[in-house]
Amino acid sequence: MNTQEGTTLARIGQIAINVHDVDRATAFYRDVLGLPHLFRAGQLSFFDCGGVRLMLDKAEKPEFDHPSSILYFQVGDIRAAHKRLKDAGAKFEDEPHVIAQMPKYDLWMTFFRDSEGNMLALMSEVPRPA
Amino acid sequence: MSATATNLGMKDMGISSIGQISIIAHDTSRATAFYRDVLGLPLLFTAGNMAFFDCGGVRLMLGPASSPELDHPSSILYFRVPDIKAAHRRLVEMGVKIEAPPRLIAPMKTYDLWMVGFRDSEGNIMQLMSEVPRT
Numbered sequence: 001m002n003t004q005e006g007t008t009l010a011r012i013g014q015i016a017i018n019v020h021d022v023d024r025a026t027a028f029y030r031d032v033l034g035l036p037h038l039f040r041a042g043q044l045s046f047f048d049c050g051g052v053r054l055m056l057d058k059a060e061k062p063e064f065d066h067p068s069s070i071l072y073f074q075v076g077d078i079r080a081a082h083k084r085l086k087d088a089g090a091k092f093e094d095e096p097h098v099i100a101q102m103p104k105y106d107l108w109m110t111f112f113r114d115s116e117g118n119m120l121a122l123m124s125e126v127p128r129p130a
Numbered sequence: 131m132s133a134t135a136t137n138l139g140m141k142d143m144g145i146s147s148i149g150q151i152s153i154i155a156h157d158t159s160r161a162t163a164f165y166r167d168v169l170g171l172p173l174l175f176t177a178g179n180m181a182f183f184d185c186g187g188v189r190l191m192l193g194p195a196s197s198p199e200l201d202h203p204s205s206i207l208y209f210r211v212p213d214i215k216a217a218h219r220r221l222v223e224m225g226v227k228i229e230a231p232p233r234l235i236a237p238m239k240t241y242d243l244w245m246v247g248f249r250d251s252e253g254n255i256m257q258l259m260s261e262v263p264r265t
Contacts, residue, residue, distance in 0.1 A: 006213030007220045011186025014208035034143035050147025066202040072150035081144040
C-alpha cells in the first residue's frame with residue numbers, strides 16, 4: 001500500500017489494551033509506569049507513550065477478551081527502570097538480560113505484568129564499545 | 131521533569147516510547163506476506179521463524195507464541211493513514227476481510243476521527259485511523 005498516495009500506513013496512532021478494571025489499570029499506567037494520562041471517556045482511559053496513544057478498555061465481546069500483545073517500552077537505563085518499577089509495585093517475570101546481540105548494540109529486555117495480568121516488557125539498546 | 135509532566139501526574143520511570151509490539155502469527159511466512167505486500171510495511175529482517183517490520187519507528191515482531199499462555203490474538207493496532215477511503219479501497223482490492231465500512235468514530239474539536247476495522251492473515255483485528263480536518 002506504500003506505492004499509492006494517501007494509503008501509506010505511516011505509523012501506529014493507537015493501541016488497545018484490554019483491562020478488567022479501568023480504575024485499577026489507570027492507576028497502574030499512571031503511577032507505576034509513569035505515563036501521562038490524557039483523558040477518560042466513560043470506560044475508556046487514554047495514555048500517551050511517546051506519541052502513541054494507549055487506550056485501556058474493557059472488551060465489548062468475549063471474542064475480544066484476551067490479553068494484550070506484549071508492548072516493549074524503550075528505556076535508557078534498563079537496570080534503573082527495572083528497579084524503579086519493581087519498587088513501585090510491578091511484578092517482574094525475570095531480571096534484565098541480553099536477549100540478542102546486534103551488530104552495534106546489545107538488546108536488553110525484562111518482562112513484567114501490568115495490574116490486569118498483561119505481559120509487558122522493558123527494552124534497551126545498549127551500544128557496544130567499538 | 132517538566133511542569134507539564136508534573137501537571138499530568140507523570141513520574142519519571144524512564145519510559146520514552148514503545149519500541150516493539152509482538153503479534154502472534156500461526157504461519158510466519160503467510161503473515162510476512164500480508165504485512166509486506168498488503169499493508170506495505172518495510173520488512174526489516176527475519177530471524178528464525180520471526181519476522182520484524184517497521185511502522186514509523188515502532189518494530190512489529192511477527193512469530194509463533196513462545197508459550198501457550200501467550201498464544202492469543204493481538205491487541206488492536208490502529209494504523210494512521212492520510213486517506214482512509216482510498217486505503218480502505220486498496221484493502222478491499224487486495225482481498226482483505228473488512229469488519230465494517232469506514233465510519234466516523236468521534237467528532238473532535240478540530241477534526242473528525244475516522245476508522246475502519248479489518249483482519250490480518252492470522253485473524254487479528256486491526257484498524258486504520260485517520261484524522262480528517264473539519265472545513
